Amino acid sequence: MYLIxxxxxxxxxxxxxxxNLNNKCLELFKEGKAILVCPEELGGLHTPRTPAEIKGSSEGILNGKDKIITKENIDVTKEFLKGAYETLHIAKLSNINKAILKEGSPSCGVNYVYDGNFNGTKIKGKGLTATLLEKxxxxxxxxxxxKENNCGNI
Structure with a gap:
């Protein structure tokens, strides 16, 4: 079972x-092999919403030092933390140990996130939910x- x-x-x-439709992920869901989560919505944020980026790092956020802010400079760290912990709770309740997450997201980014300056610059790092799940x-x-690994298992 996957968390997607x-x-x-x-x-x-x-x-x-x-x-960000990915037909292979949709296939897993339709086959009953996945549970879907949106950490931002689980944290109470609306859709659509103002873009947000990490100022610092996800580890820094978990340690209370860094933040997630919107393009309008509004601190949404609390909502992102709530969503990350709710996602972890769902994973634990469902005995899930594998997740396929959206790259680049301040919640779900696995290899990179945006640099916090809202200029499109990507930096190596993980989103908050990805960091918490991995932890x-x-x-x-x-x-x-x-996708690049031909949809192989994780």
């Missing part, structure tokens, strides 16, 4: 109101890596 970012299965929960022993892979 909802946007990858066509759910319109992306900050812009759209989705609790859940194997994570990005939608990009999963």
């Amino acid at each position: 970012s909802s946007c990858l299965c066509g759910v319109n929960c992306k900050y812009s109101g759209g989705n 609790y022993g859940i194997d994570i892979i990005s939608d990009i890596d999963w």
